[in-house]
Each structure stands twice: as structure tokens, then as C-alpha cells.
Amino acid sequence: MIIATTEKASQVIGGVEILSPMGLTILTIGILFTVGVPLTMILRGKND
Numbered sequence: 001m002i003i004a005t006t007e008k009a010s011q012v013i014g015g016v017e018i019l020s021p022m023g024l025t026i027l028t029i030g031i032l033f034t035v036g037v038p039l040t041m042i043l044r045g046k047n048d
Helices: 002-010 021-044
Strands: none
8 A cells, every 4th residue: 555655656747837826826825824923923922
């Protein structure tokens, strides 16, 4: 089962081109969440 999955995973071709509009959208959303959420949590902090 694992061997078959590994063989199929290595044969996956395609995906999203990074410079396409969809690729840039995915990249932007990823950066916003990766940087924005922790930064918001740090700046707002916990108000006791």
C-alpha cells in the first residue's frame, strides 16, 4: 500500500504555475496567514 502510494505520488505532474494569477493568489494568501496571524496575536496580546 505504501509503495503504491509512493509510486503514484512520484508520478504527479502539474500543479499551479507560481507566476500565474492563481499561483500569486495562493502565495499571497499563504504569506498573509503565515505573517499576519502570529503578528496580530503578538501585537494584540492577551488582555487580562
